[in-house]
Structures are given as C-alpha cells and as structure tokens.
Amino acid sequence: MITRSSLRLRGTRPMLATRRGLAPPTSSFSDFQEAAMSESRRYVVLPAYGFLSPVLARTEMLSKVGPPVTLGVRPGSRRRGSTKAAATMRVLHSTHENGPKLVEMTPEAELNMRVANPALKVVPVVEYQKLSLQHRIARRAATSARRPSELAINIVDSSTGKPLQGAKIIAFTNFEFREGAEATSNRSGVAHLKLKPGVKLDRLYVYGPPGSWGHYASGVSLRDGETLGLTPIDLQDKGTLLPGFYGKLPLSAGQDVRVAVIDSGVAQHHPALPNVAGGANLVFDEINGNVDATTEWGPARKDGAHGTHVAGIIGARPTGDAKVRGVAPGVEIRSYRVFPNKGGGATNYDIMNAIDRAVADRCDIVNLSLGGGEEDEAVRAAIGSALDHGVLVVAAAGNDGRRSVSFPAALASCVSVSAMGRRGTFPRHSTEESDVAKPFGVPDKDAFIAAFSNVGPQIDVTGPGVGVVATVPDDAYAVMSGTSMACPAVVGLAAYLLASKQPIMDAKKHERAKLLQEALYASCRSQGFGRDFEGFGLPTA
Numbered sequence: 001m002i003t004r005s006s007l008r009l010r011g012t013r014p015m016l017a018t019r020r021g022l023a024p025p026t027s028s029f030s031d032f033q034e035a036a037m038s039e040s041r042r043y044v045v046l047p048a049y050g051f052l053s054p055v056l057a058r059t060e061m062l063s064k065v066g067p068p069v070t071l072g073v074r075p076g077s078r079r080r081g082s083t084k085a086a087a088t089m090r091v092l093h094s095t096h097e098n099g100p101k102l103v104e105m106t107p108e109a110e111l112n113m114r115v116a117n118p119a120l121k122v123v124p125v126v127e128y129q130k131l132s133l134q135h136r137i138a139r140r141a142a143t144s145a146r147r148p149s150e151l152a153i154n155i156v157d158s159s160t161g162k163p164l165q166g167a168k169i170i171a172f173t174n175f176e177f178r179e180g181a182e183a184t185s186n187r188s189g190v191a192h193l194k195l196k197p198g199v200k201l202d203r204l205y206v207y208g209p210p211g212s213w214g215h216y217a218s219g220v221s222l223r224d225g226e227t228l229g230l231t232p233i234d235l236q237d238k239g240t241l242l243p244g245f246y247g248k249l250p251l252s253a254g255q256d257v258r259v260a261v262i263d264s265g266v267a268q269h270h271p272a273l274p275n276v277a278g279g280a281n282l283v284f285d286e287i288n289g290n291v292d293a294t295t296e297w298g299p300a301r302k303d304g305a306h307g308t309h310v311a312g313i314i315g316a317r318p319t320g321d322a323k324v325r326g327v328a329p330g331v332e333i334r335s336y337r338v339f340p341n342k343g344g345g346a347t348n349y350d351i352m353n354a355i356d357r358a359v360a361d362r363c364d365i366v367n368l369s370l371g372g373g374e375e376d377e378a379v380r381a382a383i384g385s386a387l388d389h390g391v392l393v394v395a396a397a398g399n400d401g402r403r404s405v406s407f408p409a410a411l412a413s414c415v416s417v418s419a420m421g422r423r424g425t426f427p428r429h430s431t432e433e434s435d436v437a438k439p440f441g442v443p444d445k446d447a448f449i450a451a452f453s454n455v456g457p458q459i460d461v462t463g464p465g466v467g468v469v470a471t472v473p474d475d476a477y478a479v480m481s482g483t484s485m486a487c488p489a490v491v492g493l494a495a496y497l498l499a500s501k502q503p504i505m506d507a508k509k510h511e512r513a514k515l516l517q518e519a520l521y522a523s524c525r526s527q528g529f530g531r532d533f534e535g536f537g538l539p540t541a
Contacts, residue, residue: 039106039107040088040089040104040105040106040107040109041104041105041107041124041125042092042102042103042104042124042125042349043102043103043104043105043110043122043123043124043125044100044101044102044103044122044123044124044125044348044349044352044378045062045100045101045103045113045120045121045122045123046099046100046101046120046121046123046377046378046381047119047120047121047381048118048119048120048121050381050384050385051099051100051356051381051382051384051385052096052098052099052385053098053119054098055098055117055119055120056097056098056099056100056101056120057097057098059117059120061089061091061113062091062094062101062103063091064091065091065092065093065094066090066091067090068088068089068090069088069089069090070087070088071087071088071089071109071112071113071116086106086108086109087106087108087109087112088105088106088109089103089104089105089106089109089110089113090103090104090105091103092104092284092288093284093288093349095352095353095356099356100349100352100378100381102125102284102349110122121377123348123376123377123378125347125348125349126347126348126373126374126376127344127345127346127347127348127372127373128345128346128347128348128351128370128371128372128373128379129345129346129370129371129372130263130264130303130306130339130369130370130484131369131370131371131372131396131398131399131406131482131483131484131487132306132309132369132399132480132481132482132484132485133399133435133452133480133481133482133484134168134170134207135170135172135178135203135205136170136178136182137170137172137178137179137180137181137182138177138178138179139177139178139179139180140179140180140181140194141171141173141174141179141180141181141194141195141199149194149195149196149197150192150193150194150195150224151192151193151194151195151197151222151223151224151226152190152191152192152224152225153169153183153185153190153191153192153193153222153225153226153227153228154189154190154225154226154227154228155167155169155185155189155190155191155206155227155228155230156189156227156228156229156230157212157229157230157232158229158230158231158232159231159232160232161229162189163185163187163188163189163190164185164189164208164209164212164230165185165186165187165188165189165209166184166185166209166210167184167185167189167191167206167207167208167209167212167230168182168183168184168185168191168206168207169182169183169184169185169191169193169204169205169206170182170204170205170206170207171193171195171201171203171204171205171222172201172202172203172204172205173195173199173200173201173202174202175202175203176202180195180201180202181193181194181195193222195222197222197223197224198221198222198223199221199222200219200220200221201217201218201219201220201221201222202218202219203216203217203218203434204216204217204218204220204222205431205434206228206230206431207431208230208478208479209478210305210472210474210476210477210478211232211233211476211477211478212230212231212232212233212479213230213231213232213233213426213427213430213431213467213479214230214430214431214432214479215228215229215230215429215430215431216429216430216431216432216433216434217429218434231427231430233469233477233478233479235321235322235323235324235469235477236321236322236323237323237469238323239424239425240425240426240467240468240469241421241422241425241426241464241466241467241468242313242326242327242464242468242469242470242489243325244422244425244464245464245489245538245540246327246489246492246493246541247325248541249327249328249496249541250330251317251318251325251329251330252329252330253327253328253329253330253331253492253495253496253499254315254327254328254329254330254331254492254495254496254498254499255330255331255499256330256499256505257328257330257331257332257364257365257495257498257499258277258331258332258333258334258361258362258363258364258365259314259315259328259331259332259333259334259363259364259365259366259367259491259495260334260336260354260355260358260361260363260365260366260367261279261307261310261311261314261333261334261335261336261367261488262336262338262351262354262355262358262366262367262368262370263306263307263310263311263335263336263337263338263339263367263369263370264299264300264303264304264305264306264307264337264338264339265281265296265297265298265299265300265304265307265308265335265337265339266279266297266298266299266307266308266310266311266333266335267298267299267308267311267471267472267473267474267475268297268298269475270308270312270316270471270473270475271319271320271322271475272312272316272317272318272319272322272324272325272471273308273311273312273315273316273317273333273471274317275315275317275329275330275331275332275333276311276333276334276335277332277333277334278297278334278335279297279334279335279336279337280294280295280297280335280336280337280354280357281293281294281295281296281297281337282294282336282337282338282350282353282354282357283337283338283339283340283341283346283350284347284349284350284353285340286340286341296337297335297336297337298335298337299473300337300339300340300341300343301341301342302341302342302343303339303343304339304341304473305472305473305478306339306369306480306484307335307337307339308471308472308473309468309470309471309472309478309480309484309485310367310369310470310484310485310487310488311326311333311335311471311488312324312326312470312471312472312477313326313327313468313470313485313488313489313492314326314327314328314331314333314367314488314489314491314492314495315327315328315329315330315331315333315492315495316329316470316471317329322477324469324470324471324477326470326488326492327488327489327491327492327493327495327496328492328493328495328496328499330495330499331492331495334358334361334363336354336357336358337354338350338351338354338370345372346370348376348378348379349378351368351370351379351382352378352379352381352382353382355379355382355383355385355386355393356382356385358386358391359385359386359389359391363391364390364391364392364495364498365391365392365393365394365491365494365495365498365516366386366391366392366393366394367394367487367488367491368393368394368395368396368408368409368414368487369395369396369482369483369484369485369487369488370395370396370484371395371396371397371398371406371407371408371409372398372406372407373406373407374407375407375410375411376407376408379407379408380408380411380413383408383411383413383414384413386513387413387510387513388509388510389509389510390507390508390509390510390511390512390513391513392415392494392513392516392517392520393408393413393414393415394414394415394417394487394490394491394494395408395409395411395414395415395416395417395487396409396417396482396483396484396486396487397409397416397417397418397419397453397454397455397458397459397483398453398454398483399419399452399453399454399482399483399484400452400454401451401452401454402451402453402454402455403454404454404456404458405454405455405456405458405459406454409454409458409483410456410458412458415460415461415490415494415517415520416458416459416460416461416535417459417460417461417462417463417465417483417486417487417490418449418450418453418454418455418459418461418462418463418465418483418486418533418534418535419449419450419452419453419462419463419464419465419466419481419482419483419485419486420447420448420449420450420453420462420463420464420465420466420486420527420529420534420538421435421436421447421448421450421464421465421466421467421481422444422446422447422448422464422466423436423446423447423448424446425466425467426466426467426479430467430479431481432466432467432479432481434451435450435451435452435466435467435481436448436451437449437450437451439528439529439530439533440528441527441528441529442527442528443528444527444528447527447528447529448529449462449529449533449534450465450466450481450483452481452482452483453465453483453486453533454483455532455533456532457531457532459531459532459533459534459535460521460535460536461490461520461521461524461534461535461536461537461538461539462486462527462529462533462534462535462537462538463485463486463487463489463490463538463539464485464486464489464538465481465482465483465484465485465486465487465489466481466485467479467481468480468481468485468489470485490520490539493520493523493539493540493541494516494520494539496541497516497519497520497523498516498519501515501519503515504516504519520539521536523539523540523541524536524537524538524539524540525537525538525540526538
C-alpha cells in the first residue's frame with residue numbers, strides 16, 4: 001500500500017538513510033506515479049448532462065491522451081495516502097474533443113475530479129453480456145475422489161447416424177443450484193461427462209452445432225456409451241418461427257434503410273449476407289495503439305457467432321438451397337464489434353463509442369442484443385444522443401427467467417423487446433421445449449412468452465425469440481434462442497416500416513425517431529399475453 005509517508009511532492013529530493021549517511025533516492029517521482037496507477041481503475045468521464053459538451057474540451061486534465069498526470073489534493077482531505085502522487089490519472093481514449101473520455105485513475109483522483117468538476121460525470125467501466133440463451137454449470141456434481149466417474153455420450157445426426165462434433169452437453173443433477181457437468185463432443189461425436197453412470201438428472205440440454213437442432217429431457221439417467229440423436233435443420237422449412245410471422249414480406253423490405261448491429265461482429269462473406277456493408281471494431285483494448293485493428297469488425301475469435309445470427313434475423317437473403325431469410329432482406333447492415341476476441345463481456349465505453357459511430361455513419365436503427373447489470377450513465381447518454389439525431393434504438397429485455405427488464409432495455413428511450421415462441425415451430429425434444437411456459441396466447445394457445453424472457457412494465461413489444469434459425473460464420477446456419485433473437489426481428493420490422501413510410505424517412509432528427517417508434521407500436525397486435533409480457537404486442541406488417 002502507498003502511504004502518505006512514502007510519497008514526496010514534485011521538485012523535492014528526499015534522501016535515504018544508510019550506514020554511511022544520506023544517499024540519493026533510488027526511485028523517481030514517476031515511479032511513485034506508476035505505483036499509484038497500479039491501484040487505479042477505468043472510468044468514463046462525460047458531461048453531467050448530455051453526450052457532448054465544451055466543458056470536456058476546456059478541462060485541461062482531459063485535453064490529451066498520454067502519460068499519467070497528478071491532480072491537486074482536495075481541500076480538507078484527510079484520506080490516508082491522499083497526496084498528489086496518489087491522485088494520479090491518465091486519459092486513454094477520447095470519442096471527440098468535446099466528447100466522453102476513457103480515463104484510468106486512482107480512487108483519490110476520482111474523488112478529486114468529482115469535487116473539482118461538478119459539470120462532469122464520472123462513471124465506472126462495466127461490462128454487458130450477449131443475450132442469447134445457453135444454460136451453464138455453476139457447480140460441478142460431486143464424484144468420488146478415489147474412483148472418478150466418466151460417461152462417454154455419442155452425439156449423432158438423427159437422420160444419417162453420422163457423429164457430430166461441437167455439440168455441447170449440459171447435464172444438471174440439480175437445476176436450481178445449476179449443479180452438474182458439461183462437455184463438448186469431439187471429432188468422433190463423443191462427449192465425456194464427469195458423472196456417475198445412472199445418476200438421475202433434473203435436466204439434460206444438448207446444444208447442437210451449426211446445422212442441427214438441440215435436445216432436451218428431464219428426469220432422465222444416462223448410461224455410459226449412450227447415443228443421442230440431433231435433428232438436422234431443414235433450410236427449406238418455412239414452418240419455423242421467423243418465416244411464420246414475417247416470411248411474406250417482400251425481399252426488398254427495408255430497402256434504403258441502414259441498420260447497426262452492435263455485437264460480436266458479423267461474417268463478412270456469408271452468402272446470405274451480401275448486404276453487410278462494413279463497420280468498425282470498437283474494442284478499445286484491441287485498437288489501442290493498433291489503428292489497423294479498427295477494420296476487424298468480423299466475428300470475434302471466441303464466441304463470435306452471435307452477431308452474425310443477429311444480422312441474419314434482420315436481413316439475411318435466401319441463397320441456393322437455403323430458403324432461410326431475415327425480416328428485411330433489403331436493409332444495409334453495418335457491424336460494430338464490441339465483444340473482444342478473447343471472449344467475455346463488452347464494456348460500456350466500447351458500446352457507447354459504437355453507438356456514436358453508428359450515428360456518425362448515418363445508421364437509421366441500432367440493434368442492442370446485449371445487456372445486464374445496473375443502470376449505466378455512459379450508455380444512457382449515447383442512446384439519448386442517438387435519439388436526438390433521429391436514430392431508433394431497440395434493445396433485448398434479458399434472459400433471467402421472468403425477472404425485471406435488464407439495462408439498457410429498461411430505459412424509456414429504448415424499444416424494449418421480450419421473447420415469444422410458438423409450439424410446432426421446433427422439433428419434439430429440442431431444447432426449445434424447456435422454454436414453453438405460461439402465459440399462452442389468446443386465441444393462439446400455441447403461442448407463449450419464453451420462460452427465460454425478462455418481463456415488466458418497461459416491455460414495449462414482443463418478438464419471435466425461441467428456436468430461431470439464422471446465419472452463423474463459415475457460411476452456416478444455426479438455431480439460437482433468447483431476447484437477443486427477438487430484438488433483431490423487431491428491428492427488421494421497424495426497417496420495413498421506415499422504408500415504406502416516406503414521411504417518416506423525410507422527418508428530421510428527434511422527430512424521425514419518434515415517428516418511427518409510434519409507427520412500430522401502431523403496427524403491433526396483442527397476442528393475449530398481458531401488458532407486462534408483451535407491451536403493445538407483436539409488430540406486424
């Protein structure tokens with residue numbers, strides 16, 4: 001820990017006692033700065049109100065990206081270690097000269113900035129997650145330390161019997177506490193689960209690789225060597241969820257509308273996505289000091305399929321034998337990658353920066369299939385700025401099992417989307433069967449709000465989000481569920497409405513976003529789920 005006694009003010013020359021007397025110090029003031037910075041964390045500094053402000057340009061300590069600087073000690077500060085060196089900060093990145101800054105600073109510097117600059121807001125950097133659904137094991141099931149048990153499970157294509165690589169098995173011995181085991185099938189289609197043979201499972205999920213549906217069962221036991229078959233996806237099937245609602249829209253739907261997908265990146269050369277027209281990588285830790293990395297807006301190397309699936313729901317076009325299409329194939333899609341190559345969450349600063357870039361690139365609608373955590377002022381400010389420029393922002397409500405709507409979808413400035421499904425649009429015993437729950441539709445009793453979907457008074461609309469077939473990298477197609485999937489379906493319908501209503505297209509700035517939002521709500525039809533589950537209902541053409 002750095003204490004007051006271990007630091008000196010700039011310009012002094014402290015001497016160290018030795019057996020021979022006084023010796024010059026071995027550490028410089030910059031060493032103390034670096035030591036203090038080791039206790040620092042990242043923040044977003046933005047105006048107290050709005051997104052851009054001349055205050056940010058005039059504040060000297062925020063004017064340059066560069067090495068650490070020291071701030072003066074707060075008047076009356078009695079905090080231990082509250083010297084100049086402890087109050088150290090550096091600017092890492094700036095969106096605009098008068099725009100938000102990414103700053104790294106010590107706790108004392110953060111407090112000093114709040115006191116010295118009441119016209120500024122200091123927000124901690126936090127992370128958001130993708131909102132597609134895939135259950136995870138939180139605790140491993142107990143096995144004998146002396147004789148560790150393992151089950152070999154064979155995963156095959158149910159039509160051909162061929163082994164399937166990349167299927168993920170999630171076996172819950174206790175679903176409430178998320179206890180169990182998980183494994184992924186190898187080239188031979190074999191997954192090795194660390195479980196005792198015959199152990200009773202609360203729930204068994206098998207998430208299929210691209211090209212396959214998944215498998216679900218409850219109250220079952222697995223034998224060593226057991227085989228599980230996965231149903232292949234029929235790329236010509238028009239009876240799946242998305243085409244059932246929007247398959248009759250023209251292939252030109254959404255023409256002349258530009259949509260931003262702020263996500264894990266979008267495949268650049270998928271045959272069903274020729275309308276992907278560029279974008280940017282906004283992951284700060286990847287582009288910092290490497291300007292060329294800004295062009296790497298394709299799928300993240302780890303867990304990167306999500307963004308391509310989202311883009312396909314918005315605007316994929318039928319190609320060859322694949323009749324899979326998005327809601328508005330006429331749109332132009334731009335990819336803004338905020339999820340890093342290493343995996344994990346996207347920061348509020350990167351998301352904020354991506355929204356700002358989408359506005360600068362004249363996107364009409366922004367898709368946010370991400371969320372989580374507490375309310376965040378940085379993302380709120382960016383969304384407010386987007387609305388001021390006439391850009392509609394649509395966000396996924398979250399997959400926490402009927403809990404309150406996650407941020408940023410909970411904002412009144414966003415269109416918040418819950419997820420619905422329909423029985424008969426996915427195979428029997430697929431993972432989607434576990435998502436069926438009350439309330440059911442009226443009069444369509446096969447329709448339901450997904451068990452995983454967040455709900456509440458912030459919900460504006462619902463969208464198809466259970467068992468959605470769409471594009472993924474490497475020219476493939478896959479099934480995903482989540483409010484992440486419902487959100488782009490609503491974005492696609494909004495793009496169709498915008499393209500077909502010239503008065504809205506011609507409107508200026510905030511009025512444009514307001515009129516589009518009103519048109520979207522006016523298009524909705526209640527499915528009979530109730531206000532907090534569906535808002536205005538399901539947007540329709």
